[in-house]
Amino acid sequence: MNELIYQWSNKIGTEIIEMRRHFHKYPELGYQEYETAEYIKKKLLKYGIPFQSGIAKTGILGIIEGKYKGRVVALRADMDALPIQEENTHSFVSTKENIMHACGHDAHMAILLGTGFILQQLRDYIYGTVLLVFQPAEEMGPIGGAKPMLDDGVFKDYKPDVIYGQHVWPQLPVGQIGIRDKEMMGASDTFKITLKGKGGHASMPHLTNDPIVTAAYLITNLQSIVSRNLNPLEASVITIGKIEGGEAKNIISNKVYLEGSIRTYDANIKKNLKKRFFEITNHVAEMYNNEVVIEYLDGYSATINTPKWARLVRETAQSLFGKEATPDVQPSLAAEDFSRFLEEIPGAFFWLGTRLEDTEKQKGLHDSMFQINEEALIKGSALLTKLAINTLNELKKGEK
Structure with a gap:
């Protein structure tokens, strides 16, 4: 099977790179992926893969039926x-102003299309059905695109027994896969705080209630939640990423705005963090005679893998790329909309090593100069192909 997968991966390899570069050159934001969807549909038609489209506006579901009956x-x-x-x-930079595939979704789509092509050639070896899920709006938390796809009935005709997601990962070299049996990515909530005080002249602070001073104390106190209310071994982060207030150096402002995020892995910790966040914010505002308005958005839940299928990812990667292909990795507190799928369907989320050979040029995800090593694309398609086949075979064993 490995030889067949390598054979077809190499045959489609150049096209996978071309597709990735096309997506990169013509990026679109969440729920605006209309040109992207049209391109995907043309490729699926070319490969002879039936599909359903218009799911949650721009989402697409490709459907590959194996020769033999089985699971999904x-x-x-x-x-x-x-x-x-x-x-x-480079020659395929984004043609859209202020829009860029800086998180590798261009690679994800190209890899999945390549996987679809390979699986179509190997249908005689497939026991069951493989679904290709092209999801819009992953970056648009807190709603995202996974739940709208589920709500829109993406799986009404075919209910997956297992689901997988793969993400490019610049910290890992090409040929390595990051996989954990449980926690993979974090939960992320976001908030906006408006502090309303009483402004005035900088020379007469006694006649004001300065919200900038309140904000300074609030930022310090919010950091104490993680350092003093949680077990030191429980990873969590509270970040104030944006603060706005004031108009001039000699004027005490009457409003300050703060925005940030809260990240953790555990649902109970998330609940406690949120509770303490509200308590401290309200108390600090009251202490300094400021009004406060809190806008709190519950975002993506933590991405928690199903151990059985995470182990199969590890075994499959090692069978293709060698025993050293799956080093121990730490989870990331970055959030991922794939968590919504895992709340309903067993499965696993894993990282595909895409580090540049010149590591000094490597930028992180969401950077304006982010790049990937395109040698990883063929490996990504090969891995997804064999993982799909192995999973269906494993499900078939369970029926005996």
């Missing part, structure tokens, strides 16, 4: 880009 496995790729102005200089 789904493979997911996200479609949307980010509102970032690209600063790279």
Whole structure:
């Protein structure tokens, strides 16, 4: 089977790279992926893969029926880009102002299309059905695109027994796969705080209630939630990423705005963090005679793998790329909309090593100069192909 997968992977390899570059050159934001969807549909038609489209506006479901009856496995790729102005200089830079595939979703779509092509050639070896899920709006938390796809009946005709998601990962070299049996990615909530005080002249602070001073104390106190209310071994982060207030150096402002996020892995910890966040914010505002308005958005839940299918990812990667292909990795507190699928369907989310050979040029995800090593694309398609086949075979064993 490995030889057949390598054979077809190499045959489609150049086209996978071309597709990735096309997606990169013409990025679209969440729920605006209309040109992207049309391109995907044309490729699926070319490969002879039936599909359903218009799911949650721009989502697509490709359907590959194996020669033999069996269960159902789904493979997911996200479609949307980010509102970032690209600063790279390669030949396929984004043609859209302030829009860039800076998170690798261009690669995810190309890899999944390549996987679809390979699986079509190997249908005689497939026991069951493989679904190709092209999901819009992964970057648009807190709603995202996974739940709208589920709500829109993406799996009404085919209910997956297992689902997988793959993400490019610049911290890992090509040929390595990051996989954990449980926690993979974090939960992420976001908030906006408006502090309303009483402004005035900088020389007469006694006649004001300065919200900038309140904000300073609030930022310090919010950090104490993680350092003093949680077990030191329980990873969580509270970040104030944006603060706005004031108009001039000699004027005490009457309003300050703060925005940030809260990240953790555990649902109970998330609940406690949220509770303490509200308590401290309200108490600090009251202490300094400020009014406070809190806008709190519950975002994506933590991405928690199903151990059985995470182990199968590890075994499959090692069978293709060698025993050293799956190093121990730590989870990331970055959030991922794939968690919504895992709340309903067993499965696993894993990282595909895409580090550049010149590591000094490697930028992180969401960077305006983010790049990937395209040698990883063929490996990504080969891995998804064999993982889909192995999963259906494993499900078939369970029926005996």
